[in-house]
Amino acid sequence: MSGHSKWATTKHKKAVIDAKRGKLFAKLIKNVEVAARTGGGDPEGNPTLYDAIQKAKKSSVPNDNIDRAVKRGSGAEAGGADYQTIMYEGYAPGGVAVLIECLTDNRNRAAAEVRTALTRNGGQLADPGSVSYMFSRKGVVIVPKNDGVTEDDVLMAVLDAGAEEVNDIGDSFEVLSEATDLVAVRTALQEAGNDYESAEASFVPSVEVPLDEDGARKVLRLIDALEDSDDVQNVWANFDVPDEVMAKIEG
Secondary structure (H helix, E strand, O other): OOHHHHHHHHHHHHHHHOOOHHHHHHHHHHHHHHHHHHHOOOOOOOHHHHHHHHHHHHOOOOHHHHHHHHHHHHOOOOOOOOOEEEEEEEEEHHHEEEEEEEEEOOHHHHHHHHHHHHHHOOOEEEOOOOOHHHEEEEEEEEEEOOOOOOHHHHHHHHHHHOEEEEEEOOOEEEEEEEHHHHHHHHHHHHHOOOOOOEEEEEEEEOOOEEOOHHHHHHHHHHHHHHHOOOOEEEEEEOEEOOHHHHHHHHO
């Protein structure tokens, strides 16, 4: 199982019980607000907003908070911030490539926080384009193994919708597609009666760096430091950690 899949699963488990739940809520709310501002406040006509709302709900963000974020983003209520998306590229210890997506209303603060998190944890910023070529933008849908759902069930549901592969990642299946086919894949799953955990465009590495326990701890520490910043929305990295090593780290 590749590092990005395993790590996605680990992150999801962590998020549910995380002491930083307030921070996670804030990021999910920001996502909803920006989606509403970009594509309008109607989730039926704005698939990005639909998925942002679903993700927030599945992470137990209160409906009132979600509704207010939609109103702020769509201009129905005052107080929406002018968020910009900025991508930074960097290296973590062990030569692991890192992509950092910020959603911020203060470019200078975001840059300073990203640089600080990297340098304090053995990483460094990289020039634009020097890391991103190792990643492809993909649609990623996570389908939980509820009600005896099998890999074949998922595959049959998504094959004609543009899915490229279905991976077993422990408690869930991960469906990969081109980013442009994400909505079609997610819709096909829903029509087949399959619940899904999350659906979003993500960056999937084409080359992965294998890590031992020490290397994995260093990289995960760096990613935690980056994600601690309110301005950092997503972090992707091209590392691969064997299951038994991940089990030790989580233990």
